[in-house]
Amino acid sequence: MEDTMITALYIHIPYCKSKCAYCDFLSFGGEDEAHQTRYIDYLCREIALAAQNYRLTPETVYIGGGTPSVLSAENLEKLLTAVRANISLPLDYEFTVEANPESLSAAKAALFSDYGVNRISLGAQSMDEKFLNLLGRAHSLADIEQAVNNLRAAGINNINLDLMYALPLQSLSDWQNTLEKAVSLTPTHLSAYQLVIEDGTYLAKLLREGKIEAAEEDTAADMLELTRTFLPKYGYHGYELSNYAKDGFHSRHNCAYWLQEDYLGLGLGATSFIDGAFITRPQKMGDYYRALNENKLPGVREELKKNDLMSQFVFMGLRLDEGVSRARFQERFGADIAQIYPYAVAKACESGLAELNETHFSLTKQGKFLANEVMLEFLD
Incomplete structure (x- = not known):
């Protein structure tokens, strides 16, 4: 076993209901449950293997994607069981799972709570139906509101809403409307990211075809200024360029990245930073499975100068x-x-x-x- 003590653990779920128009992350839309089940079985093996190779005593755990909440209840429970069986959490831990509104049912919210998940990052992205459609999101504004209600009913009150601004055709008043609706749900944390249209995405295709126009830099700057003046009025303090939190509710896991602390990433394509080196898991499923079949932790290590x-x-x-x-x-x-x-x-x-x-x-x-x-x- 390596002597490195892991204080931040990331676990990647590469599945979504469908690929969003702006997304260039390592994720797959529309995969059937059999594929997802096989991946979760291998991921559980990787978690157990990591526990044999590292001191897994994380202060924070973050299951991201993709969309972890798209998994079936059976696969979620299998994954959460493996996490709790192989790691030791302190009393004041932070355990985050990313979720999308349309797949966060009351039953899944309760399941998360039962396994000690105490923070949810909800991919709202917009509080405006027309922009949800533009982004290719599968949920509605009503779904966002219902998901928040489901979480609170399950006893999970530490909720982040992910939002995006500088969208094509989005006005300053459109963005203010999204901010107003978001704070009305009283989450503990808000993330506001400027849209960057990445090559290979559906939005990039629309941009090339002249069907949309990217937001102007001045418009994006105005939206950022609005965000930084509006949110503090409601008790959200900007502690990072894109992140705002009520007192005591900053993302401790993400702070580990920003402070260059050691963290372990498990799952397809996940990245770790350990002892001054990046370790990257394979991005092809076959390579990932082959390494685990050999009872090895997959990954390529890059020592940094x-x-x-x-x-x-x-x-x-x-x-x-x-x-x-x-x-x-x-x-x-x-x-x-x-x-x-x-x-x-x-x-x-x-x-x-x-x-x-x-x-x-x-x-x-x-x-x-x-x-x-x-x-x-x-x-x-």
Whole structure:
């Protein structure tokens, strides 16, 4: 067994009811239950094998996808049983499962609760029927409301709503309407992501054919500004570039990524970060199954050089509202961030996009709108 203690565990479910128009993630739409059952059987074997190779004592568990809630109740219970049998959770754990509104029944919500799931990330994406249709979502606004009710009836009150802005034809008032409807459901957490139309998606096809137009940069910036001024009025504080939470309800699991802590990823295509190296699981199902048939944890390991680790530490840390901790950077790399990156730090501060104080290097309000411009200065 490796001595590495895993404090954040991610498990990937690559199945969806159908492929959404904007999605370029590793996921499959419309697979039958037999395929899903076979995958879950292998995934349970991988979880057990991981428990033999690592100290699985995670503070956070995150089952994502894809759409985990699309699985049958039998497959969900099989997976949750394997998780609880092979890991040790502390009293104050965070256990998140991603779900879509149309597949989150009252029975599945109760099942999640029975197995200790205490946080759900709900893929709402929009609170407007016309944009749900544009995005290829399978649910309605009524489904979102019902899913939230099902969760609360099951005793799960820590709920995130995923939302998307800068959609084709979306106006500023459309986005405000979505925000207003979202906060009316009083979730504990909101994620607001700008739509990026990726190659290979259905929206990219429509864009090439001239059937839609991408949102203008100024429109996207206005929507981001609205988000950052509107949500705090309802008690949601922006703690990361795209994430807003009520006090005490930030995503602890995602913070492990942003703080460059070790995490283990299991399942098809999942990525781990352990002892300064990325480990990537196979993206082809046959390769994934073959490795497990040989009783091996599948994956390719990529050791990162110190310069890469430092730049990624800054890149990810700048996503946080508090910014990069100078003490943590010094402890990790043996020097202050301003010593390692004197030009980039000075340039960002002089341009008003960042500030350096005694404890942190962080983006200013203006810098958050131009975050990528600042971050690129730190990437080799």
